[in-house]
Amino acid sequence: MEEISALMDDELDGNDARQALLRLGDSGEARERWATYHLIGDALRGQHAAVDVAAKVSLALKSEPTVLAPRSAPRRASRTMTFALSAAASLSAIAVVGWMALSTHTVSQSPAEIAASAQAPAVEAQLVSSPANGAVNDYLLAHQGVSPSSGLQGVATYIRTISAQSETGR
């Protein structure tokens, strides 16, 4: 457990990391947890977990590069875009997902998805929000017209509808 944490915090260098991982033995569960922690760690750092994890995994498991692949592939196939926790998820994983749920404006979407997909789907939780960047301006426009807030603040709230329009074009 400590080694997994140390691995996750990058406290061990590449070789030690591999040794530590090997000491964990052939336990599929431990390996899977290690991968899961990495995925979540990458999500926390806002990195694109899909790329980084694949690289780290292949580096650490150079001697047995195929171990993770068959495990992760079927899970990805059934991926949903919701956070989900298995009943056996550790407390720290719950804390991490809880933290993400509170940080919907700071974490980008894809690593969070991947962090979610590392867990078995069980309980639906929160998606992570990304800036609209003009993608839904037509709906925003129709909505502004019926919202009491528009009645209170006048045409000023329509700035939402045309904000960021220039970035995407139509």
Place this chain on the structure above:
Amino acid sequence: MVMLSRGLFTTALMFGTVFPLPVSAAEPQREALAMLEKMAAASRKVNYSGTFVYNQGGQTETSRIAHFVNPAGGVLERLETLDGPAREVIRTNDQVICYLPLTKTVLIDPRGSRQFPVRLEQIQTLGQHYRVTLESTDRVAGVDCQWVALQPKDNLRYARRFCADIKTGLPLRARTLNEKNQVIESFTFSTLQIGGKFDRDLVRSRYAAQSKGWKVERSELSAADSGDSGWVVGQLPAGFGKLMELRRSMPGKPGTTTSHLVFSDGLAAISVFIEPLSQAKGKADGKPALRHQGAVHVYTRNVAGHAVTVLGETPAETVMQLARSLEPRTVVAAQPR
């Protein structure tokens, strides 16, 4: 008689000082709600022009605004962005037109908010879901204003803060805060003239003349303006009631029909758009998605062969809860009891 009254009054005052009468907790809230009513009335009664700063997601944008009303209840407004590419919004009573010169596009929405003013009874019910209080006084754009705070009683809505002109009630600064008390969106006047005479030039479109030949994306309301969409919300977020249900086409999709349901708690509103997957343009890849623009969250997902878009100036969980409990009525009816 006069003396007697004065004597009684003095006595009452003295007793009031020594043994304070229990002041109803609702009393300060009533004053605050009265200030909100004044704010709501201001948008229908007060002319103003100036510039305001819009802040969201760490970005600021300055716009010029002019707002004129006439005694018949007509409203004429113009908004023009001053930063970045020029964009303009003209609102004439019920119609809103957005001119987007960069992409040579005109967006037209037939229904503005004039038909949905914040009514008095709605403001009174706000107290059920928000703690409404008067805070300190302040000064914005050289105008003395009074802060009014709306603190939600649950996590289904955002906290709102308005600093309203003490004389007219016009909101000079508006802030929306999340559950961590962080400002996620704000509107602030930086220059303001209140009560000027109608000035046609201030609300005349600069782009209407040159927009001939631009792409026009018009949203139409169907002849059957309202009615039953055939969809039901199993679990409406607490405090939200249905304002209306109508059928419309979305901009750029003429001839199509989208059901538009609107729910509100009196201040925040949630719109639900439902359209057949066959007409949803490229947005329906089957995966649920969550986006935000300022304080507005937008959640899209597919339900029973339809693309569903739910958006409102609420926390993400509120629009998602509503979207998840949306079902076609036939499915509901078919379920065993």
